Amino acid sequence: MEFYKKIIYDYLVEIGTHSTLAKYLNMLALLIVLLIVVFILDYILRRLIRALFSKIAAKSKTRFDDILISNKAPRNIAHIIPLLIVIEYIPIIFFDFPVFQTFIRKTLEVFAIVLALWIVRSLLNTVKDYLKSLPNLKDKPIDSYIQVFMIFAWIVGSISAFAVITDIPFVKFFTGLGALSAIIILIFRDTILGFVASIQVSINDMVRIGDWITFDKYGANGYVTEISLATVKVQNFDNTITTIPTYALISDSFQNWRGMTDSDGRRIMRSLFVKQNSIKFLKDNEVEKLKAVQLITDYLENRQSDIKTYNTNINANKELLINGRNLTNFGVFRKYIDSYLNHHSGINKDMMLMVRQLEPTTQGIPLQIYAFSSDKRWANYEYIMADIFDHLIAALSYFELELFELPSNTDFIKPERVKTT
CATH class of the missing domain: 2.30.30.60 (SH3 type barrels.)
Incomplete structure (x- = not known):
């Protein structure tokens, strides 16, 4: 490179005594030649570096180099050598035009800063995409951290570019920003809050x-x-x-x-509101009738035997059902629900399963089912829950229980009397 620089320098000294027009023409000719050489060199380097990276990526087992190529990192790196050549030769070409030389030098230095930011962005995007492809990190907020690094890079790059344009040393310019810190904090308020929140999250x-x-x-x-x-x-x-x-x-x-x-299940927590005036003690014949319900047959036989033994021991007067101990249709229905859920294939038996009576309300007594479905998928979960409550609502009538429901308009219409002749 020094050899070519010397040739150009001697050529410019030789024409130094020529007219201003000749100087302009020679400067323009050298600039065109330089640009042509640089564009050709840049094109060749981009092809070579990309081919080299592609060859390495094809042989490597990691996806990092493939992502590096997709984020155009080799292409940006290829611009470095042509840019250095232009920066090296511009002072010689504009030897007789110091004003142009200063302007173009600063422009090229600013472009070098921008190119460095492009390369940093390509590398950071590659790191981000690679980390997000890892199973252990795909659910982490990688974007937040990459954006923070990129913001700092752009801040440093912007300060460097401004320092180059104004000819102020970088360190001196950076220390002078202390007075503007309040404005910077105000401008980047959401960014700072987001950064802190990302770390805490x-x-x-x-x-x-x-x-x-x-x-x-x-x-x-x-x-x-x-x-x-x-x-x-x-x-x-x-x-x-x-x-x-x-x-x-x-x-x-x-x-x-x-x-x-x-977890191993999705919670079902829903209540049936039972009319209070439909709750009653069960007579022996009613208990016998309910024994036909297979899920509670054994329960009713054992429970009825225990109750009869207890009432006999205390000599309870069973002419009135209220005396002694008795079964209620509400309690038997609660036991039926518990048995039904324990036999239901869609319920996880290893998790909490409970049928409980809540505090009475103006809409009746809530009978709450608290259980967990074994299938957590939304559609299947809704199907399991609907299947359970379809059955329980239909089963209520077998226990002579009623659900509370606000009356509709048709409930207030008197039935027409049948005319007799």
């Missing part, structure tokens, strides 16, 4: 990509598809996308269903 493992979350304040109810520095994207079950500020995850309350999806 990651450390506390509050949300992962793929988690099902419910965030009523923002109308989000679906799966997390992306966690970035400023926003969290949630794909709702109606396929709409809800965007939530990242810092809202630590400042507001939301519901994460990961515990349910990681």
Whole structure:
């Protein structure tokens, strides 16, 4: 390179005594030659470096180099040598034009900074894509950390470019930004909050990509598809996308269903509201009739025997059912539900299973079923729950129980009297 620089320099000294027009023409000719050489060299280097990277990627087992190529890192790296050549020869070509030389030198230095940022961005995007392809890290907020590094890179690059343009030393220019720190904090408020929130979300493992979350304040109810520095994207079950500020995850309350999806079952907690005036003691003949219900046959026989023994021992007057101990249709139905759930194939028997009576309300007595379905998939879960309650609602009449239901308009219409002749 020094040999060619000397030839060009001697050529310029030789024509130094020529007219200004001749100087312009020679400068233009050398510039065109330089640009042609640089463009050809840049094209060749891009092809060579890309081919080299592709050859290495084909032989390697890791996907990192494949992702590196897809993010155009080799292409950006190939621009370095042509840019260095241009920077090296521009002062010689513009030897007689110091004003042009200064302007073009600064322009090339700024472009070098931009090229460095392109390379850094390609490398960071490669690291991000590679880490997200790993099974252990695919649900982590990698985007947030990469965006933080990229923001710092752009800040440093912007300061460097401004320092080059104004001829102010980088260190001196950087220290002078202390007075503008309040404005910078104000401009990057959301970014700073998002960065802090991303760290807290990651450390506390509050949300992962793929988690099902419910965030009523923002109308989000679906799966997390992306966690970035400023926003969290949630794909709702109606396929709409809800965007939530990242810092809202630590400042507001939301519901994460990961515990349910990681467990062995999905909770069923629903009540049947039974009319209070339909609850009664069971007579012996009614008990005998209910023994035909196979799920509670053994229970009724054992229970009836125990009750008769107890009532005999205390000499209870059974002319009135209230005396002594008795079975109720409500209690027997509760036992029937418990037995039915224990025999249901869709219920996880290893998890909590309970049928309980809640405090009476104006709509009746809630009889709550608390259990866990073995299938956690939404459609199957809804099918299991509907199947259970279809059966229980239909079974109520066998125990002479009634569900509470608000009257409709037709309930207030008097039936027409049948005319007799």
